[in-house]
Amino acid sequence: MPTPATFKKKYLSSPLKKEDFYTGLVCLAPSLVIVILFVVLPILFSLGISFFDWKILAKERPFIGFGNYIRMFTNPEFWLAMKNTALYTLGVVPVGAVISLAMALLLNRYIVFSGFFKTAFFLPVITSTIAVAIVWLWVYNDHNGLLNIILRALHMKPVGWLTNTKTALPSVIIMSIWKNAGYHMVIFLAGLNAIPESFYEAATLAGANGWQKFRYITWPMLLPSTLFVLVTNTIFSFQVFGPIYTMTGGGPVRSTTVIVYHLYVRAFEFQEMGYASAAAWIIFLLLIGMTALQFRLSGKEKLL
């Protein structure tokens, strides 16, 4: 920390500097107070709680050290939830990225009604997760859902999309890809738009074919967009909650219990705030780790 004297010299020595300092205080205060009070403090608080047997209605909240963490790591349901979350993320992120990139490439040229297509692909993005989940609950319905009607019309056996332990998680994955594809498409389109036309012209003169242009111009130039899509979607997928809550309630037989759903049930149905906070911190650490890993793998540490 600077001593009061140097501080004074640096920030309060002239009327203009003084004005900056006081204006800065007034302008930053509302934002900073809210962020500290409702984001920074809760994180530290959360870490603290995770070392206590903290039940919201209990009078005593004894310190139990790593008790919650030990209980969590020896709880098969926690590991099942981790496995389901990993499967969900692995299903949603790469496939979603490929599909949305393909959609962006389709639209990245002169297209009649391109605005119409973009709006259509974007509809699921702006519709709330809950509404979308209810729509898909009906699409997946065992009796007369859209998919089973199509299967029956093709003389195939109907599938219990959300009622079968084998198909429930993939069904939620398909819905999530569908919901977010339009958003990632827009990110890719912005990235494609930033690639200078002259690169392609030069490649054409050099006799490159379509694949070579994609491989040696589009793909490397799109790396920042791709990275953004992968990183944000991993973070986002790891925290999936709304569709699980609405469509499956973690079932059938816990086949769709993901980590945040596990946390929710523990915290707000069993009131075990300590245990749930420990789970929250594990999620947080995993997310930091995965983000760092993705940046390292792509050699783009500097971009952070």
Add this chain to the structure above:
Amino acid sequence: MTKLVSIKPARVINHFFLYAALAVLTVIFVFPFFWMVLASLKTNMQIFAIPPVIFPKPPMWKNYILVWQNVPLARFYVNSIFVSSAVAVSQVLTSAMAAYVFARLHFPRKHLIFLLYLGVMMIPTQVTVIPLFIIVRKLGMIDTYGALILPFLAYPYGAFLLRQFFLSIPSDLEDAARVDGYPRFTILFKLIIPLSKPAMVTLGLLTFMFTWNSFFWPLVATNSTEHFTVQVGLAMLKDQLHMMGDWSTLMAATVLATIPILIFFIITQKHLIRGFSLSGLKY
């Protein structure tokens, strides 16, 4: 984005496949909504009829009236509109002020504070939701508008977005105003903010939409229909109606809950889509 890109020679057959692919995609993205609207106009008998009834005759518009009469949807709308507007307006304002400090002012430790903001953006809601619940409960604000608004009056993302935008405004303008003796406050509100209107509008719309669609926090922070947002109300309704197998009412309610945000999107899509693509350029 619609500029002429002639990567390949535009052949008729190519175009045929291109438009065929786009048409198929459009069906995939739009049909589930259409299917929902069809279900909302059926009786529950028709919904489960085999062979399936595709187009109900006559359409049961009554379903909508029943929903409107039996579910306090209007209340949920009002709650969502009030909460989302309050959060959006406040975030735009607090973000603009903070962004101005980061972009222009000589202020102690501003780079450190900015880094803190960047770090905070990476934190998932789930990590903060439990302590937030405990804090808000201590403040006696569970199941109030305060619980839904107060924690979100400011958020780092807006400050980050607007800072980038402010930095792109030439500082000559501001220097000239300072030479003329205008104070920083006047410059912020009379020069910088008016010049950044497009960015502020985009930020406001994005924030409104995220708040409107948010679910986890409103779910744990409210427990009466008086303060339910549209999303929480819809989820509660789903629990009831799904159990009773009353699909037509549930679909009608979902259509009614979705229409306002669709209209909002169609009016504002230029700003919104630009906002979404901006979010990808932040690296």
